[in-house]
Amino acid sequence: MLNVTNVSKTxxxxxxxxxxxxxxxxxxxxxxxxxxxxxxxxxxKSTVLNTVAGRISQDEGVVALDGRDVSKLKEHQRAAQVxxxxxxxxxxxxxxxxxEENLSLADKRGRRRGLGLGVNRAKRERFxxxxxxxxxxxxDRLKTKVGLLSGGQRQALSLLMAxxxxxxxxxxxxxxxxxxxxxxxxxxxxxxKVVEEQGLTTLMVTHNMVQAxxxxxxxxxxxxxxxxxxxxxxxxxxxTPEDLxxxxxxxxxxxxxxxxxxx
Amino acid sequence: MITALELGLIYAIVALGVYLxxxxxxxxxxxxxxxxxxxxxxxxILIVNGVDPFLASGAAFVVGTLxxxxxxxxxxxxxxxxxxxxxxxxxxxxxxxxxxMGGANIPLLGEDTTISLLRQFxxxxxxxxxxxxxxxxxxxxxxxxxxxxxxxxxxxxxxxxEQMIRSFAVSTDRMKITGLMLSNGLVGLxxxxxxxxxxxxxxxxxxxxxxxxxxxxxxxxxxxxxRVVIQATMAVVxxxxxxxxAIQLALNAxxxxxxMKLMSAILVIAALLLPQWDGFRxxxxxxxxxxxxxxxxxxxxxxxxxxINGKRVS
Numbered sequence: 049m050l051n052v053t054n055v056s057k058t059x060x061x062x063x064x065x066x067x068x069x070x071x072x073x074x075x076x077x078x079x080x081x082x083x084x085x086x087x088x089x090x091x092x093k094s095t096v097l098n099t100v101a102g103r104i105s106q107d108e109g110v111v112a113l114d115g116r117d118v119s120k121l122k123e124h125q126r127a128a129q130v131x132x133x134x135x136x137x138x139x140x141x142x143x144x145x146x147x148e149e150n151l152s153l154a155d156k157r158g159r160r161r162g163l164g165l166g167v168n169r170a171k172r173e174r175f176x177x178x179x180x181x182x183x184x185x186x187x188d189r190l191k192t193k194v195g196l197l198s199g200g201q202r203q204a205l206s207l208l209m210a211x212x213x214x215x216x217x218x219x220x221x222x223x224x225x226x227x228x229x230x231x232x233x234x235x236x237x238x239x240x241k242v243v244e245e246q247g248l249t250t251l252m253v254t255h256n257m258v259q260a261x262x263x264x265x266x267x268x269x270x271x272x273x274x275x276x277x278x279x280x281x282x283x284x285x286x287x288t289p290e291d292l293x294x295x296x297x298x299x300x301x302x303x304x305x306x307x308x309x310x311x
Numbered sequence: 312m313i314t315a316l317e318l319g320l321i322y323a324i325v326a327l328g329v330y331l332x333x334x335x336x337x338x339x340x341x342x343x344x345x346x347x348x349x350x351x352x353x354x355x356i357l358i359v360n361g362v363d364p365f366l367a368s369g370a371a372f373v374v375g376t377l378x379x380x381x382x383x384x385x386x387x388x389x390x391x392x393x394x395x396x397x398x399x400x401x402x403x404x405x406x407x408x409x410x411x412m413g414g415a416n417i418p419l420l421g422e423d424t425t426i427s428l429l430r431q432f433x434x435x436x437x438x439x440x441x442x443x444x445x446x447x448x449x450x451x452x453x454x455x456x457x458x459x460x461x462x463x464x465x466x467x468x469x470x471x472x473e474q475m476i477r478s479f480a481v482s483t484d485r486m487k488i489t490g491l492m493l494s495n496g497l498v499g500l501x502x503x504x505x506x507x508x509x510x511x512x513x514x515x516x517x518x519x520x521x522x523x524x525x526x527x528x529x530x531x532x533x534x535x536x537x538r539v540v541i542q543a544t545m546a547v548v549x550x551x552x553x554x555x556x557a558i559q560l561a562l563n564a565x566x567x568x569x570x571m572k573l574m575s576a577i578l579v580i581a582a583l584l585l586p587q588w589d590g591f592r593x594x595x596x597x598x599x600x601x602x603x604x605x606x607x608x609x610x611x612x613x614x615x616x617x618x619i620n621g622k623r624v625s
Contacts, residue, residue: 101478127480140475142468149464157479161461209479 055109128158140206143195200231319555329524345404350499375499383488
């Protein structure tokens with residue numbers, strides 16, 4: 049479903065700030081794969097996601113979605129097939145529009161946006177039905193502006209919106225990191241549920257080792273722009289967070305940030 | 312008084328245009344100073360040459376959209392800062408407007424104009440004001456409708472959260488260009504009608520127009536609120552009328568017409584600074600207490616708590 053082939057990216061080339069974010073990265077996701085990505089800060093996790101999404105253009109290599117080379121496509125063109133949830137709960141929704149209007153925007157992903165009404169009775173019923181999955185009671189508050197919701201509610205809504213029109217691939221960029229533990233738990237649970245129900249091919253970056261092991265059917269570890277570990281479902285089920293920490297320890301000079309250690 | 316009301320209702324179309332860029336797209340567009348005159352110039356030269364005044368006003372709308380297109384392309388494809396892109400188009404239009412008019416001024420006395428037809432049909436009393444009220448409301452309703460279509464929602468989201476709407480496959484460049492074209496089209500049309508109302512088009516008639524638009528938007532929304540789109544656009548229309556009446560009152564009180572631009576600037580500055588002042592904020596909060604916005608916020612918190620306490624969050 050997703051083929052990342054020999055992708056490299058260097059930021060600020062030729063300056064003192066030059067940083068090799070990705071070095072010859074290869075990654076293949078089969079349909080329905082749910083891959084969690086871990087690694088220390090600056091390992092290139094987010095860069096991989098941003099390269100797939102088209103927010104960053106790679107220096108070398110090819111990104112292909114469903115057999116089609118999308119390397120040359122702009123971010124909004126790729127977005128027709130890519131669903132995304134960002135780390136910042138404020139980033140994935142439009143605060144001054146209502147819940148139903150936000151869902152209407154998500155509903156039209158990849159289709160022509162013309163002069164038909166964004167929300168009508170039929171759509172409203174469908175949106176309310178979809179919101180019930182979140183179990184947050186948002187289906188009764190369709191006309192509430194999203195800016196009035198809490199971070200957890202907004203992130204749950206972002207997840208629903210990102211998956212609303214069956215994207216070919218779902219990219220989750222530490223989407224539970226900015227939430228309190230209770231809310232993070234809720235959003236993680238919803239993520240598993242939605243991905244499972246729709247059989248979505250998913251790439252999820254996380255700082256949380258436990259989450260990385262519990263969720264998904266495959267795990268990759270990145271360090272300094274390379275994928276240094278790729279664990280299949282079977283092996284993954286036997287791993288513990290301690291094993292992962294030991295794996296980190298093997299990398300000479302790998303710096304673990306406090307956040308990683310605390311989790 | 313009636314003239315001030317009439318002008319206010321015509322300028323309401325300018326205010327709706329400025330609302331689209333300034334509030335919806337979050338883009339302070341200075342093109343309007345030029346496109347207003349372009350609309351007036353286009354309509355005037357066509358009317359003088361015997362074209363139907365309604366057709367001429369339509370042409371003014373089209374010329375306005377072209378001005379918006381230029382600013383939009385400069386900003387999105389040329390990566391030029393939005394303010395600068397607007398200024399560049401505005402300055403360039405000054406020469407173009409002179410070319411269109413072939414001089415600095417075109418008198419429309421004795422020509423058939425939309426306003427002369429209005430006078431024939433409704434006289435120059437309250438009935439013509441009513442006709443203009445209907446016209447302003449039609450434009451308000453069209454904007455309301457547009458902003459609730461799929462395209463309109465994408466336009467709103469572009470001004471609200473660019474990153475988000477791009478991740479839903481919308482070209483924010485195209486949306487900004489669309490918004491700028493629509494806005495300047497409305498402004499060009501209003502310029503055409505103002506020229507017909509005052510009986511001439513003049514190269515200087517657009518100078519400071521952005522302040523008129525901003526003052527209308529800010530004053531109207533400060534008084535009448537912005538909770539939902541239909542309320543916000545109504546506030547904008549009323550703001551334009553109030554602004555025009557305030558100018559009329561100031562003139563009646565003996566202020567020098569030459570000082571009006573300074574007055575407009577001071578009014579906008581006051582409207583922008585007052586909300587930042589603590590005393591005003593407390594006053595506004597007290598006034599708003601019990602109103603729907605806070606209700607909704609309170610409701611949000613309550614539901615939130617209920618969800619945490621209940622078993623909805625496992």
